[in-house]
Amino acid sequence: MHKPSSSTRRLALIAVACAGASLLPLAASAQAYPSKPITMIVPFSAGGTTDILARIVGQALTEELGQSVIIDNRAGAGGNIGAQAAARAPADGYTLFMGTVGTHAINQSLYKKIPFDPVKDFTPLSRVANVPNLLVAHPSQPFKTVREMIAYAKANPGRINFGSSGSGSSIHLSGELFKSMAKVDMVHVPYKGSAPAVSDLLGNQIAIMFDNMPSAIQHVRSGKLRPIAVTTAKRSPELPDVPTIAEAGVPGYEATSWFGLFTVAGTPAPIVAQLNKALLKVLNQAEVKQKIAGQGGEVVAESSEQFAAFIKAESAKWGKVVKESGASAD
DSSP states (O other), X not given: OOOOOHHHHHHHHHHHHHHHHHHHHHHHHHHHOSOSOEEEEESSOTTSHHHHHHHHHHHHHHHHHSSOEEEEEOOOGGGHHHHHHHHXXXXXXXXXXXXXXXXXXXXXXXXSOOSSOTTTTEEEEEEEEXXXXXXXXOXXXXXXXXXXXXXXXXXXXXXXXXXESSTTSHHHHHHHHHHHHHTOOOEEEEOSSHHHHHHHHHTTSSXXXXXXXXXXXXXXXXXXXXXXXXXXXXXXXXXXXXXXXXXXXXXTOOOEEEXXXXXXXXXXXXXXHHHHHHHHHHHTSHHHHHHHHTTXXXXXXXXXXXXXXXXXXXXXXXXXXXXXXXXXXX
């Protein structure tokens, strides 16, 4: 049998070595993730509920993954600017996005055109938290319960006005959903943010508001605003004596401001699985749950598939509300 020459053997060994070496970066990158800091894009300014939740989760993920999670606030256009930035990032697991009911369930119906696809451009990891809106009224209003408010609204069409942080916000659409399900006529008064709306509510310039709990609860505790009901399916542990709208007179009503973590579509499946595992682990930590509960939120830890199914249902629900309310944004 003819033996290959020494030079042939050397060439063969070199070829094998080169082939093996070419696979090393892939193996190393798969094993080493994460090997550098991770950016979490937040589509709203610092200090709001989205930012607060992102920082709570980001700090916990930093400790769990062994790499810094850097918060990058990209505010504007109802969250669309930040979502666009995240959608255009490399699909390598180093860009996360703290999405909301607005960016992933409302905006596609509210805006004529958005610069990203909430389904095709993102891979959902898990919801992070549900945050209830709180139906509050000025204490001088002649109703204390949901049923009394509905009776008053039907007896006085258009007499009740409700403020919001802006057209198309979850605060606005919570009111529109109530109008539709309770079959009452109320007048929407949009503001440029929640703070000026709450200010006018405290001054009795508007009658009621479906405000995010973190910004309303302090006024309820001080007695300056009257709590009527919470918008979620379950009562809030922060206000256990306040009923849900569903149990207080509008069966089936539920409007939740929710927040969830995404990565860029096309991110390798092993990295998605690693991120989901890490996220679920931190969401189940007692300290994280306590911090989120302090904001009036409730932790939701779920699989990527469960989150995707939830988003689909929410998009259909809020699309209908937007259409029926006539809300729009440029």
